Amino acid sequence: MRIQTLIAIPIAVLLASTAGAATITSENLIWAAAPSFDDMAAAWPARGEGLAEGSASLQCRIVGAGRLTGCDTLSDQPVGQGFARAAKTLVAKFQLKIDPRALRKDQDYFVVVSFRFLNPDTPPGRARRVSNPRxxxxxxxxxxxxxxxxxxxxxxxxxxxxxxxxxxxxxxxxxxxxxxxxxxxxxxxxxxxxxxxxxxxxxxxxxxxxxxxxxxxxxxxxxxxxx
Missing domain, CATH: 3.30.2420.10 (TonB)
Incomplete structure (x- = not known):
């Protein structure tokens, strides 16, 4: 079974990728659902007390109608403070905007998801601000x-x-x-x-x-x- 890692997968790009003709970039990623500010605050790790922020990156397998499963940690910063574990608790909140019929049964698809956590006990963490929307x-x-x-x-x-x-x-x-x-x-x-x-x-x-x-x-x- 072939394995393909996708950074972004709108339907057109996904179909092209199965033929090996697509260059995948994060700017193409479209979500149907994702975690909220409340979800991010609730997931803040206990070991992160005293930190202003943390980050993680996961590689997850795409299943069904764009749901994610089987996530592996690609990065966890600062190391050992629990941000990758916190990110994995949020995986069920995600759904990609794709047509499941575009997923070939003989191929595995993965997506890389980045997380930036802000301490909910700090003013930046309490502010529900969207600084760089797409x-x-x-x-x-x-x-x-x-x-x-x-x-x-x-x-x-x-x-x-x-x-x-x-x-x-x-x-x-x-x-x-x-x-x-x-x-x-x-x-x-x-x-x-x-x-x-x-x-x-x-x-x-x-x-x-x-x-x-x-x-x-x-x-x-x-x-x-x-x-």
């Missing part, structure tokens, strides 16, 4: 043009920004969005940004090994009226 769904320029506020256009305003404050859901979509500010004010850019929010989706696990579920984010949406 967007897997974004509105195209035509959709943004389509919700350009009529009040702004009628007033001769051709450019503006609406900033929205949103909760990140487990699947990376934005929920509970509110207008934070807009510029210029009073011509509808905040409300227009709210119309864009349902289209947007973050990858549920960041490339540097952090969650997004449970964070609140402020997102600026730029608007420009086409000539």
């Amino acid at each position: 967007w897997i769904s974004m509105p195209d320029p035509g959709r943004i043009q389509g919700v350009f506020p009529k009040a702004a256009a009628d007033a001769g305003v051709t450019h503006g920004v609406g900033v929205i404050d949103c909760q990140v859901a487990p699947d990376g979509h934005l929920t509970d969005c509110k207008v934070s500010r807009e510029n210029p004010t009073g011509v509808g850019f905040g409300d227009a940004a709210l119309l864009v929010a349902p289209i947007m989706q973050m990858n549920p696990w960041t490339d540097d090994g952090r969650p997004v579920d449970g964070a609140r984010v402020k997102l600026p949406v730029q608007f420009g009226l086409a000539p």
Whole structure:
């Protein structure tokens, strides 16, 4: 049985990899489910008391509909503080966004998952901050043009920004969005940004090994009226 290690496996790349034609990179990885900030805090190892952060990297076998099992430790830093063991307790929370029919029965598939833990007893560890999200769904320029506020256009305003404050859901979509500010004010850019929010989706696990579920984010949406 052949064994293939995958760093990232959207369906198209996965199918290509079985023929040996794909170069796999972490930027291609898409998750259907991943641990939350609460999950990461609960998994913080007892031996990590006094540390600000720790990290681990696991190589896991892909089974079924993108679930992970049989994980081996690739890195554990600082050594001996329990971060790899903590990471393994979170493996069941992950699910890759793949079509199981793309997995060949005569081939094993593995994925490498990184984890960056922050001490939940410190301010950075308590902050639910997403510093480096990867967007897997974004509105195209035509959709943004389509919700350009009529009040702004009628007033001769051709450019503006609406900033929205949103909760990140487990699947990376934005929920509970509110207008934070807009510029210029009073011509509808905040409300227009709210119309864009349902289209947007973050990858549920960041490339540097952090969650997004449970964070609140402020997102600026730029608007420009086409000539």
